[in-house]
Amino acid sequence: MELIAxxxxxxxxxxxxxxxxxxxxVPAxxxxxLMSGTNAISGITLVGALAAAGAGEAQEGLxxxxxxxxxxxxxxxxxxxxxxxxxxxGMFRKR
Amino acid sequence: MSDIYINLAYIASAALFVFGLKMLSSPATARRGNLLSSIGMLIAIVATLTAQGIVSYQWIAVGALAGGVIGALAARLVAMTSMPEMVALFNGSGGAASLLVGWAALSAATNPTAFTAAVAFLSILIGGVTASGSIVAWAKLAEVVPSRAVVFPGQRVVNGLILAAIVVGGTLFATQPATDAPLFYALLGLALLLGVMAVIPIGGADMPVVISLLNSYSGLAACAAGFAIDNNILIVAGSLVGAAGIILTNIMCKAMNRSLANVLFSGFGAVQAATKVEGEVKPINVEDASIILEAASSVTFVPGYGMAVAQAQHVVRELGDLLEAHGTEVTYAIHPVAGRMPGHMNVLLAEANVSYDKLVEMEDINPRMPNVDVAVVIGANDVVNPAARDDATSPIHGMPIINVDHARTVFVLKRSMASGFAGVDNPLFFGQNTRMLFGDAKASISGVVAQFKD
Structure with a gap:
């Protein structure tokens, strides 16, 4: 346990x-x-959420x-x- | 799939996240970078769905469908002027997700260790602060509540007490983790309260700092959740986000010459201006302005939040195109804290079809300013205030500015003579080479465009 931590x-x-x-x-x-892209990456908590939402009868309903x-x-x-x-x-274009 | 394969998939995801961010170093490759990053996310999600612990999918589908529809609609419908509000809400939903994952991990765990309880609590705490703080930040940005700083006597004492209660309660909780006990709900409430208290004393002009900081918190919350459920990809992705937020926060603070502590605790905006500026204001009308612009060989537009409010970015680009067709060199000088979030002006101008190589940063335009014939200030104030450079008694003294007063002529487009967000008088308006073009920025520029076309 401690080793994993x-x-x-x-x-x-x-x-x-x-x-x-x-x-x-990253240029100004x-x-x-960059901020909206990192918003998307912080959605990685989905990975943790999936395990919690899909455990079925193995855990209590809450x-x-x-x-x-x-x-x-x-x-x-x-x-x-x-x-x-x-x-x-897509809007950042060079002309 | 067994854990081995899932973790191998996570390595691929992490690599794609890193590549994606690396490609964000140039506007030419950024879009493909975002695509790579999203593929990394897809791999992580699909791999996780195959885990042995996941046995029931119907509830996952419900949650994912609800979130997916909301996210897709929001992404498609949001106006570019409202990006700060949108990012604030995304920060908040990231925080809320971490809070819930930490909570679920604790309530599912039978007999969690003190370490697991502590990191899950951290995930709940940081997630909670991010969620409630982001909602307050959104409300201020959307002007659902007044955007000024809310300060009251004893504020720091109250905040100190909340923080102390969280530390004591959190320590107690780590030794006896029970999510159905009153202590847990009290801590949950305190975390949400702390988020609100942290954001209310921050005024509208400091919003770029707050959004960046909350962005960073949402990443750190994901990191803490990663520790709570022993998941390495949460830690990698979360710390990338955390680092991004911290760097942006730092850049914003530097661009205002203030420490983070000063932004967070001082309640700026409530400060009174030191020096009153006196002098004669020289107004100009649309006809004269277009004559001067026609004679100019180089023109720089300096946009601020007022351009977003007036929705003037499209007519500005139209004027820019006309000037270029006329042989004039046109640039757009952008201060790091112009607008309500980092890079806000750049996105608005990109939306209006301005080529990104015409967007110039403050450090690059300032040395060239003496050679600029006309600098056109559109809805910016504090970021072009020479008092920040010259007047040691000014509240914004030391803040780096775009030196438009060094240009041969300055046009300032402004509704009235009111001072900027910082409440500081601007000697630029009284400058020898300054001409004030009063009125709505969009109407004024449209007027100039019409003159040009005649």
Whole structure:
């Protein structure tokens, strides 16, 4: 258990550094699509929500209900975030 | 699929997220990057759906359908001027999802360890603060509530007490995790209250900072949820989002020359202006303005939030095109905090079909400003206020500005002589080379366009 936590912390630290490197290269022009795009990525909680919503009889009803609500919220982010980002980026044209 | 294959799929997802963000470093590749990132998300979702623990799909379908329809409609229908409100709501729904995942993990767990209870609680706390804070931020942006800073005596004491109660209660909860106990509901309520209290003292002009910060929180909440359910892809994606939010917050603070603490706690906007500016204002009419523009060989437009309010971006582009056809060099200079969120003006101008290579950042335009014949300020105020550079007593002193006063001529399009969001007088309006074009920005520019076409 503790070992898993340390291993997850290891991933956390490396990803934060990677995130800083990646995001600092994004030009100011694209900061709004960057935010909506990261909104979409933060919808990754959907992965956690799916497990909670789909466990069936193995857990009590409240956990399933919470999971379903979480699926709905996270899907708003995933679907809405990617679509609106795509719509915006489609407007950035060079003439 | 077994956990091994699911985790292998997560590696592919993580790689696609990273590639997607990397391709966001240029407008030419950004759209494909977003597509790659969405494929990464799809892989993660499909792989998760095959997990052995997931046995019933009908409720998943209900939730996904509801969320998918809302998300798709919102993405399609939102006006580009309302992107800040939309991003605020997306931040909030990300936070809410993390809150619910943390809660579900706790209520499903039989006998969770103190560590699991603590990280699940963190996921609920950060998620809750993000959700309620984002709703307040949305309400301020949509002007459902007044966008000014709400400050009251003893505010910091109240907030300190809420925070202390959360820390004490959270520690207690980690040792005895029971989601059906009053303590849990009290903590849930406190988390939501903290989000509201954190955002109300922040005024409208500081909204770019708040949205960026809440963006970062929504990522961190996903990270905490990842720890609560031992899921590495949540941690990778969450920390990428967290890092993005932190970097944007930092850029916004620097662009206002203020510390994050100052933005969060000071209740700016309530501050009184130090120096009163006196002088003569020189108005100009549409006819004279178009004559001067016709003679100019380089013109820079400096948009602010007022351009979005007046919906003037399309006529601005039309004027820009006419000037270019006339042989004039046209650029659009954009201050990092112009508008209500990072990059807001760029999106509006892109929507109006302005080529992105004409959008120039503050650091790049300022050295060229003395060679600009006409700088046209549209609905911007504080970001072009020379007092920020020259007047040490000004409340916005030290904030980097676009030096439009260094241009040969400055047109300021403005409804009246009211001061900007910071409530500071602007000596630019009284400058020797400044001409004020009073009235609605869209009507004024349309007037100039009409003159040009004659």
């Amino acid at each position: 340390v291993y997850l912390a290891f991933i956390l630290v490396l990803s934060i550094f990677l995130g800083f490197e990646l995001i600092s290269k 022009t694209l900061h709004t699509p 956990a399933t209900a919470l999971g379903v609500a979480a699926v709905a919220f996270a899907t708003v982010n995933v679907v809405g975030g990617y679509l609106v980002t795509d719509r915006m980026l």
